[in-house]
Amino acid sequence: MKHEHGTRRRGRTRCRTGRTGRTVRRGVGRVAAAGGAVAVAWSVCPLQPVHAAPKDLGGWTLSGSASPLSILIYDKAIPVPADPQVEINFTYAGVTMQSGSAQAVSSALWPGTTIAEGLPQLIKSDKAAWPAWARAAAPGGPAKASKDPGMAAAARDRHATAATEGGPPRDSLGTLNLGTTSVPLPDLAGMIGFRGLACSADGTVTGTSAGAAVSATMPKSSLFGGLVTIDRVTARAAASSDARHGTATGSAAYRGLKVLGQDVTISDSGDVRVGGKPFLPGDQKKTLADLGFTFQRGGVKRTVDGAHATAAATGPKIVWDTRPLRAALDGPLELLKQTMSPQDLKDLGFLFDLAPKIVIVLGNTTADATAAPPIDAGGLPGSPPSPDGAAPVSAPDAQPDVRLPQVAGGAPATAPAAAFGGLPGALVAGGVVAAFAAAWGLRRFDAAMFPGGTCASGHPVGVPDLRGRR
Amino acid sequence: MSAVLELTGVRAGYGRIEVLHGVDLDVPEGSLTALLGPNGAGKSTLLKTVAGLVRATSGHVHLSGVHVNGAAPGALARAGLVTVPEGRAVFPNLTVEENLRLMTYGGRREAAVRETAFGRFPRLAERRRSLAGSLSGGEQQMLALTRALVADPVVLLVDELSMGLAPMVVAELYDVLAGLADDGVTVLAVEQFAATVLAVADHAAVLVHGRIAAAGPPRRIGADLAELYLGGAA
Numbered sequence: 001m002k003h004e005h006g007t008r009r010r011g012r013t014r015c016r017t018g019r020t021g022r023t024v025r026r027g028v029g030r031v032a033a034a035g036g037a038v039a040v041a042w043s044v045c046p047l048q049p050v051h052a053a054p055k056d057l058g059g060w061t062l063s064g065s066a067s068p069l070s071i072l073i074y075d076k077a078i079p080v081p082a083d084p085q086v087e088i089n090f091t092y093a094g095v096t097m098q099s100g101s102a103q104a105v106s107s108a109l110w111p112g113t114t115i116a117e118g119l120p121q122l123i124k125s126d127k128a129a130w131p132a133w134a135r136a137a138a139p140g141g142p143a144k145a146s147k148d149p150g151m152a153a154a155a156r157d158r159h160a161t162a163a164t165e166g167g168p169p170r171d172s173l174g175t176l177n178l179g180t181t182s183v184p185l186p187d188l189a190g191m192i193g194f195r196g197l198a199c200s201a202d203g204t205v206t207g208t209s210a211g212a213a214v215s216a217t218m219p220k221s222s223l224f225g226g227l228v229t230i231d232r233v234t235a236r237a238a239a240s241s242d243a244r245h246g247t248a249t250g251s252a253a254y255r256g257l258k259v260l261g262q263d264v265t266i267s268d269s270g271d272v273r274v275g276g277k278p279f280l281p282g283d284q285k286k287t288l289a290d291l292g293f294t295f296q297r298g299g300v301k302r303t304v305d306g307a308h309a310t311a312a313a314t315g316p317k318i319v320w321d322t323r324p325l326r327a328a329l330d331g332p333l334e335l336l337k338q339t340m341s342p343q344d345l346k347d348l349g350f351l352f353d354l355a356p357k358i359v360i361v362l363g364n365t366t367a368d369a370t371a372a373p374p375i376d377a378g379g380l381p382g383s384p385p386s387p388d389g390a391a392p393v394s395a396p397d398a399q400p401d402v403r404l405p406q407v408a409g410g411a412p413a414t415a416p417a418a419a420f421g422g423l424p425g426a427l428v429a430g431g432v433v434a435a436f437a438a439a440w441g442l443r444r445f446d447a448a449m450f451p452g453g454t455c456a457s458g459h460p461v462g463v464p465d466l467r468g469r470r
Numbered sequence: 471m472s473a474v475l476e477l478t479g480v481r482a483g484y485g486r487i488e489v490l491h492g493v494d495l496d497v498p499e500g501s502l503t504a505l506l507g508p509n510g511a512g513k514s515t516l517l518k519t520v521a522g523l524v525r526a527t528s529g530h531v532h533l534s535g536v537h538v539n540g541a542a543p544g545a546l547a548r549a550g551l552v553t554v555p556e557g558r559a560v561f562p563n564l565t566v567e568e569n570l571r572l573m574t575y576g577g578r579r580e581a582a583v584r585e586t587a588f589g590r591f592p593r594l595a596e597r598r599r600s601l602a603g604s605l606s607g608g609e610q611q612m613l614a615l616t617r618a619l620v621a622d623p624v625v626l627l628v629d630e631l632s633m634g635l636a637p638m639v640v641a642e643l644y645d646v647l648a649g650l651a652d653d654g655v656t657v658l659a660v661e662q663f664a665a666t667v668l669a670v671a672d673h674a675a676v677l678v679h680g681r682i683a684a685a686g687p688p689r690r691i692g693a694d695l696a697e698l699y700l701g702g703a704a
Contacts, residue, residue, distance in 0.1 A: 056563045057563075058561065058563070059559070059561070059562070061557075082508075082509065082510055083510060098557045098558075098559075099557075099559065099560070099561070099562045099603070100558065100560055100562040100602060100603045100605070100610055101557070101558070101607065101610070101634060103634070113509065114508065114509045114510070117509075118508060118509055118662070137634060139604075139605065139606045139607045139610070139634075140606060140607045140634050140635065140636065157562065157603050157604070158603075374563075375561050375563065375564060455530055455537035455539070456530070457478065457530055457532075457537070459530070459532050459535055459536060459537040460535070460536050460537065461536070461537045462536055462537075462538075462541070463533075463536065463538060463541045463545045463546060463549050464533050464534035464535065464536040464538070464549060465549060466474075466533070466534055466549050466550035466551065466624035466625060467549070467550050467622070467624055
């Protein structure tokens, strides 16, 4: 500690003998008061770093998820507290990490976190459990988890990874335990007609960066009984942060998209074309809109805000908003409602309000990362551990010498006075001091100056003295 | 028992997305109140709104009879409104002792911080030289709770205490919160998994889709929970 304090003094000396200091002293006429003010100003000059640069990040938050095929259903009438209300991911991998904790999830069929983790709450049975996932977590464990077919997850405090391959399986994924009853999950391969989906998610924290990278791959596949086929879809997204800057990258590609056996392209504006011509005759967009269909080409979205980075990469999307068709059913459904008992209407009434928007995403990946600068613990008070392992003892009345976190490797900040010299600098400094004083006075005595300030419900406005109530 | 924290018609959100759609909630003084609700219901947003981290777009947040909409989070914390955030937010690369030493930042002496930490959580004394990142989830949560206790809270907001913890550890931590409430601290605990907190809570409320779907005795709320989750969502 002595050495460190000495270093700090040297830092001040350099600051006081600089050119700026001489200029300031001449500008204020070398009067003693100004000299004192300059001395005070110098005392708050940023200090030179006194400790070796810390070698580790101070904290991080990152997440990533990937699925080759996601079906998302949005409808507020569906009584599931999530957004989207229903999601089905055919093969899924995801990681979430925060400083000191990590989780990795691998699933051959993922219904979203709300359903998979909240099933016991949703159906009020502790025995209820989603069968088709492997989850690893740290701390708390398990550090590794795997499940057939092709689900594997591992998590340590600085590394989490999940990989799911080969899905969906030809056999049932198991039995969905609903507490009082069990329901076998269906043969997914039969449902969607292909296999070989794969995805992975990886979160890694090193001493200087935290990052998440995810990928999803869909091999040659056919949807809707062969109406739509596609040779391959790949999507990758990665986000990382070094606590100063975020970096987001991604790629999404597909090839061999065919509808009804014809090669099809989707333009940036969502036009579906065959050989440069509209896929449907007439006003294609209107025809599709009347049916509620839109197509999106997909792509990569990158967002970087300081140390925070987000990347989302998706392949083609098919959006079917059923509301235009649903409107045509209002009359018949109203008649059906009138035939139902009040209790049935209460239990099942929400079904009549259903008009979901269904979004099919081929290749669905997102990654998000942010990190905080290292914590310089070297300036903390306390003696080094004694040889017998007893706790370090501080002087009982000593005030802690805690320093604000510094960015590792960061250049020492320049003195604020460097930009202003002479009388203008003194005036600016004086103005700032006066403004602080006025603000402090207003804040301190606002109640005395402006009595009777209340909110619309007649309560006084401000911050209460909670401890004064004791 | 009077309410030290009252929310009336509080609306809040992020940008154009409104998350709280008119929340009415009373938290009695010196009680442990459980705020339950499914994932995405707005529980954490409600805590952030009370703590001043998210500004209410309308409605009233009254703390000890004072309208605190727009009050700075720091001012509220200095007044005695203390938050234990979701995810613990301990410094993983510092030891337990170094984390405790950072808690002296608010002006408490180190001896007092250590007394609070090791008195409430003897397990932390055993692990005092371990890096916080290597602690179990329960131990990390103890460290996070210590940081809040060191601030001498009058109103304590706790977000998802049970996240990633074993049920026995959660029960132990909620016993600590119940003890604080017995000592006169008002505790509002947000929780997604209800059974453990309802066992020690004095009051409970359920938030579904940004509105209070029910409030009352924990036993009654626990019995109706599934129906509240589903009914409120419909």
